[in-house]
């Protein structure tokens with residue numbers, strides 16, 4: 371096993387060596403080993419764990435310590451030319467020690483080596499997040515809206531409370547999304563990309579007129595990519611085809627805005643949503659897997 375160094379700060383040559391090993395791993399594995407967030411932290415020279423061989427860094431890991439809301443999380447990568455020598459295991463053990471409690475490890479691409487290493491250190495595959503994509507220009511079916519429902523844009527200052535309630539009900543089983551508060555929503559409203567014209571609400575027009583029953587919030591990234599940011603349908607209105615109607619409404623909007631591609635993230639466990647997106651021409655583009663302690667039943 372390689373000797374792991376815990377560094378409070380990486381110096382410039384170390385950062386350059388880690389960037390080179392990250393690039394080499396991305397070429398060998400067909401997927402980048404670090405998230406955008408970790409790459410930024412690395413370039414800033416933040417703390418990290420390294421293993422060196424012949425005076426150069428050949429393996430790297432970093433840890434985000436636990437916060438009040440979330441357990442610690444980490445990522446690690448070994449240079450393709452230095453694998454199967456125990457460096458990965460040594461780094462994972464260092465992360466587990468440093469976390470001092472539950473640790474989540476994100477692995478990109480669902481590679482067998484990561485799966486084997488994680489399970490051999492007692493970590494379970496806790497969740498997988500798929501990124502799906504579709505070219506915006508491919509033909510789209512027309513939008514058909516069920517009787518008794520209309521679709522309109524979100525109105526800032528008026529729709530927040532009703533939206534939070536539908537969001538909480540639609541995502542009762544997905545607390546990351548369902549537990550959003552007014553501050554979470556206002557934070558998004560303050561972002562540069564926020565555009566109420568791309569945030570669609572479905573409301574009843576006959577029974578309980580004005581009652582919100584679903585939404586599709588789209589997003590256009592600074593690089594021009596469109597995103598199906600969140601789609602939610604109130605459980606009381608599920609099964610009426612509203613998910614499809616709302617998704618299509620947003621896809622038409624994004625296409626009309628001229629985005630080249632549309633992406634979305636969907637949890638592996640959310641099979642009904644993944645099926646809907648597949649039926650609308652989305653295919654799997656990338657997958658991120660989280661290893662960690664098994665969730666409590």
Ligand SMILES: CC(C)(COP(=O)(O)OP(=O)(O)OC[C@H]1O[C@@H](n2cnc3c(N)ncnc32)[C@H](O)[C@@H]1OP(=O)(O)O)[C@@H](O)C(=O)NCCC(=O)NCCS
Pocket residue numbers: 395399403445446447448449452453454455456457458459460475476477478481482483484485486487488490661
């Ligand atoms: C996953 C990764 C970190 C493993 O690094 P490594 O230094 O080669 O791993 P180690 O030598 O410490 O191997 C530890 C165990 O992992 C498993 N393993 C590692 N590579 C494997 C492979 N290609 N196939 C199957 N099992 C593998 C084995 O169980 C191995 O134990 P063994 O050598 O006694 O059989 C490396 O492949 C990598 O950088 N992958 C890309 C980034 C990534 O997926 N990171 C997330 C890790 S959870």
